[in-house]
Amino acid sequence: MKNIAERNDENIVMKNILTRTSDRLFDTTREVSKNQIEQLLHAAMAAPSGVNRQPWHFYVVTDKTLLAQLADSLPYCKMAKDAAAAIVSCGDSKKFLEGVDDTLWVQDLSAASENILLAANSLGLGSVWTALYPHFDRMEKVKQLLKIDDTFVPFNVIPVGYVLTPHKPLDKWNPANITYLE
């Protein structure tokens, strides 16, 4: 019987999930193609969403000046200045649910964001989720900088690019986080 690590090594999806890392050191000499970006966004839009509302909109920043301005104006997004691109995920308020479900869009955007990170890893690209929501000061700065439409709520910035030196994924497996009811 193979152990979990050995079984995961044979499964490319599991391997992709377990080797994803948050990357913050990008190779400034390598670009990322529009085709690669669209693969990331294809993965994002394949995510599940409450009542299948798909309440998202993505701004793709490849302009070097804007990438540097994002890095300068956000406290934990300094790596954006060296990234080939940054995907700014936004909630589309026109598609938000109402009543008790009015915050489900945050979960929808989180699912889409994780798909972007995993797709990037599968393409040999590095990426990192940097938080905007629920920091209203950061959301407002990005809104003004990128001239984001008022109906969109900036959620996160995901810098993407080839990494300078890949680093080892953290091993977060912890059986203490599980309760089995058998």
Ligand SMILES: Cc1cc2nc3c(=O)[nH]c(=O)nc-3n(C[C@H](O)[C@H](O)[C@H](O)COP(=O)(O)O)c2cc1C
């Ligand atoms: C909601 C959320 C917010 C995060 N915000 C930032 C951020 O602003 N800047 C950053 O460098 N990393 C950010 N991260 C990345 C985490 O620091 C990273 O996932 C964590 O340290 C575990 O490392 P790993 O992703 O390599 O496994 C964020 C991740 C999540 C899920």
